[in-house]
Amino acid sequence: MNYRTVCFRLWIISLCLISARTVLGQDRIRLGLSSISATSGSIWVAEEKGLFKKHGANVEVIFIGGGASRVVSALLAGEIQFSVGGGDAVIRAAMRGGDSVLVFSPMNRGLQRLIVRPEIRTPAELKGKRVSITRFGSAGHLAFQLFVRKWGMRPEDFQIVQLEASPAMLANLEKGGTEGAVLTMPSFFVAEERGYRTLADPAEMDIYYLQNSVDTTRSYLKANRAQAIRFGKGLIEGVAYFKKYKKESLEVLQKKLRIQSAQEKDVKYLDASYNLLAAKYYNPTLYANPKAVETSLEFIVATEPKARGADAKSFVDESVIREIEASGFIKSLYEGEYR
Structure with missing residues (x-):
């Protein structure tokens, strides 16, 4: 060659x-x-x-x-x-x-759930209180608005706090910084295990997003x-x-x-x-x-x-x-x- x-x-x-x-x-x-x-x-x-x-x-x-x-x-x-x-x-x-x-x-x-303190049993009892989401415009924020609409209420009836992530929201809930939090998994499993109450779940409310x-x-x-x-x-x-x-x-x-x-x-x-x-x-x-x-x-x-x-x-x-x-x-x- x-x-x-x-x-x-x-x-x-x-x-x-x-x-x-x-x-x-x-x-x-x-x-x-x-x-x-x-x-x-x-x-x-x-x-x-x-x-x-x-x-x-x-x-x-x-x-x-x-x-x-x-x-x-x-x-x-x-x-x-x-x-x-x-x-x-x-x-x-x-x-x-x-x-x-x-x-x-x-x-x-969607699978976000609204988790609240054990003493809160109804949406009316949450009215006027602090609820955390990750950020405005997020899936969690949309889920919260859908929950509120289903209850015949308005987002303005609550104090919405942005806390970026579910683990941070759960920690804040435990410290008393908020009364409710829109959590995703696995944080809502942790919260439920610790005695917090699920106030809203899309799967149980015929809510789709x-x-x-x-x-x-x-x-x-x-x-x-x-x-x-x-x-x-x-x-x-x-x-x-x-x-x-x-x-x-x-x-x-x-x-x-x-x-x-x-x-x-x-x-x-x-x-x-x-x-x-x-x-x-x-x-x-x-x-x-x-x-x-x-x-x-x-x-x-x-x-x-x-x-x-x-x-x-x-x-x-x-x-x-x-x-x-x-x-x-x-x-x-x-x-x-x-x-």
Whole structure:
């Protein structure tokens, strides 16, 4: 083999390597999380157990933080291809002319609970008192407004305090800084165990809102439909795997929540969180609940008048899920009925 032949072959190999890197870079899907909590368990399972890769999706799950509005901003800026957060943010962005759209909904309802001091037994007894939430505009804030509306009261009837995170809210409740707190798991398990009372639970009040929607842009879907299908299969199988394999899923939760509070790392509370998600909250099909979308629109009206009378379906693209379901993929994961 002469020198010219060797050089030519090396040149061909170099071109192939460069092309492969370019394709991988283009095909990479960045999925941004607005927070770190057990509610992202099915997504982490899909990542850790290679379910995205199994379906040909090169997915990088990253933590962005700052709430749903921030991840949707990153989505619209092209920094990520999919975002995970409270669904009202993606609807607000669309109302303002953004290209955002809700595609998947891993959870079929919200799971915040309003926890109060033991001596408070009714909403009337909480009126005028201090209630903590993470921040204004958060899923917890929306949940509290829904509770209040269900009671025929107004948010102005209470003193709302922002305390950033459920563990901090529980600590403040115990110190007497507030009389109520809108907590997520596992903090509400801890509170109930310590004798605090659950005054409101969406699951018991027929209340629906978008806890964790997975969103993208319409332009991305149009240009990368095959990628979105592969990504969607990974997400859907992540939910199925989470429901079926408790031990392995708990191991993933322990790994991913290692930097979180002691409450979240406690195996007893992780186990309770898993049971609740697997049995009651995770949605096998990932279709968004129309009631949840309508709820978001009702509350957006206050700041986005155009939301009044808007069609909830216009903010959701179900075509990817419908295609996956029509192929028999979801049914194959559950070996029969799954709805």
